[in-house]
Amino acid sequence: MSATLSFTAPTEHGPQDITLSYTRAGAGEPLLLLHGIGHHRQAWDPVAGILATERDVIAVDLPGFGRSSALPRGLPHDLPTTTAVLAAFCAALGVDRPHVAGNSLGGLLALELGRENLVRSVTTLSPAGFWTQAERRYAFGLLTGMRRTARALPLPLVERLSRTAAGRTALTSTIYARPARRSPEAVVAETLALARAEGFAETLRAGRTVLVTDDVPDVPVTVAWGTRDRLLLPRQGVRAKRIMPRARLVRLPGCGHVPMNDDPALVARVLLDGSRAQSARALSTSFSTVAL
Template identity: 80%
Template sequence: MPATVSFEVTLSHSPQTVTLSYARVGRGEPLLLLHGIGHHRQAWDPVVDILATERDVIAVDLPGFGASPALPDGLAHDLPTMSTVLGALCEELELDRPHVAGNSLGGLLALGLGREKLVRSVTALSPAGFWTPAERRYAFGVLIGMRRLAERLPLPLVERLASSALGRAALTSTIYARPGRRSPEAVVAETLALAGATGFAETLRAGTTVRFTDDVPGIPVTVAWGARDRLLIPRQGVRAKRTIPRARLIRLPGCGHVPMNDDPALVARVLLDGSR
């Protein structure tokens, strides 16, 4: 069942209270799931039931996305702050160095947690941060376009488009290779989540200078990339492998930028293998 948790975070000033929404299910070693920019924790729904057979799964709405409010004034939506916030979340939920998996922005955050030795393993699906300047500008331009479209479409039109496979493709083919597999209800919900994401602009702004250039030694790292990723092109996975030489690099055939929907069985297997 979805829940919320509030906790204090202290950086270079007085403590600030952060509130996050999350859902938790299953049993076993803890596995924290982090979604991409503009999305929400329901992005993981296609794989959660499979994962929950072997893991204590915690899917989080990142600050300013889904049902989680943005960070308080004075806290930036950047990688160092998010590592601190997510580390504090793990303490609050009594997660002793969980496994972590993330997609896109969530993959970048997962690697940041791995670099800080706050987790047992990292599985990153098409993580941000391995782009060239031109690739970053392209991705940000696409994301801004998607956000503006979501903000401008009236709800009845979104519902009408989501009711057909062609309409779901029009709304989500940038992130899914197989948009027809996503349910109409899920497409409506994630379109509304993108339109209402209070942390979108601040998170995107913080990402303009981000490049992940550090190794993540001492813990298992898996990097998986959708072969049909149209947002962060697959050659960025090769750069990730060069940056983190001991990482496993896995190709996800037939999958787009958010592969959990495109091939749930394959992605669940990658996540479970990466967290062993």
């Protein structure tokens, strides 16, 4: 069930009142799920049920996305601020050092939570920040074009396109390797989420200066990358492994940038393996992939 939580976050700009929307289901050790820019928590729906059999799964709409309001005026949608907000969100829920998994922007935030030692383990799917400047400009250009298209399309046209495999491909092939598998209802909802995302422009602007150069030394890290990722190219996964040599790098065959829908069983297994307390230390020292 969807819920909202209001709390006070101690940001670099002073205490701020924040409200985030989230869902919570399952039992076991807590697992926080973070989506990418312009998306919403429903991106995790294809794997949430599998994860909930072993984890207390908390999927949250990031500030300014989905059903969560943008941050208060004057508060930047940057990495330090959003990390502080997520830490305060977990504290308000009474969740101490959850496992965290993130996709794209969510993966970047998950790594930052790990760097601050606020989580038990980190699993990232195509995390942002391991780009060259040319790769960043390419990705941001695609994202800006997707956003412009989503805002320009009338809702009846989006609904009509979503009813056919060709239409779903036209709307979502940038982020899914198998867009025809996405349900029409999900395609409509995520197109609207992208068009209406209050935090999109501010978050994208803050991302221009982001470049990951530091390891995450204190928690186990898994980095997974789809072999058909068209937004953040798979070679960035190899770069991530060089920066974080103890991380486990996993190849996701046939998956795109948002792999949860392309291969739910594989992605769920990667997330559960990455968040297993007893095996996490061993996983963090392995390199289980072929050339990406």
